[in-house]
Amino acid sequence: MSLKDRIGEQIKAAMKAKDKLRLETVRSIKKAILEKEVSVRPQGQEELTQEQEIELVSQLAKQRRDSIAQYRDAGRDDLADLEAQELVILEEFLPKQLSEAEIQAVVDEQIAKVGATSPKDMGKVMGPLMQQLKGRADGKTVQEIVKHKLSQ
The missing domain is CATH 1.10.1510.10 (Uncharacterised protein YqeY/AIM41, N-terminal domain)
Known part of the structure; x- marks a missing residue:
């Protein structure tokens, strides 16, 4: 339907x-x-x-x-x-939203895939990541997680 x-x-x-x-x-x-x-x-x-x-x-x-x-x-x-x-x-009309832990796992995978090491690489990570998570995760949350991971 x-x-x-x-x-x-x-x-x-x-x-x-x-x-x-x-x-x-x-x-x-x-x-x-x-x-x-x-x-x-x-x-x-x-x-x-x-x-x-x-x-x-x-x-x-x-x-x-x-x-x-x-x-x-x-x-x-x-x-x-x-x-x-x-x-x-x-x-109710959106696909099930991913939990923060699930988002972090996908972010870790994407960071490893593109070889990102610093906040300068954020664009390389965010583009493909948002395509992958479209409709299943809030962009703001994803951005905060990526920013946190790349600044460590």
Whole structure:
């Protein structure tokens, strides 16, 4: 079942359950997918690939994480809590996120593969690493781990 189909089912379920927050969040995902589909049509692509869908939902989740941090800094815990609830719903549509230990193992493997030894080699490590971990790990977390490993 494609993400678009799952979203449709979730919208129906949220309407039946009268779950306003879930309905709004799932509708926002559907809206983002439809907008992205319209933008790729000139390239001759009718629907998004699974990778594009995951990337899109990842972007929405990242926006929520950034908003949570900004709201907390501004002392608006009420809005931060709302964004956190939306983030939980968005994460249901993403692949299982890797734990920090799993990310560190992949980072160690990539560092050994490219022979990186200093923070100057960060670009050599991050590019292939983010392709490998796309949708399964937060880029900020990966960057912090790589930076820490290369500065030792």
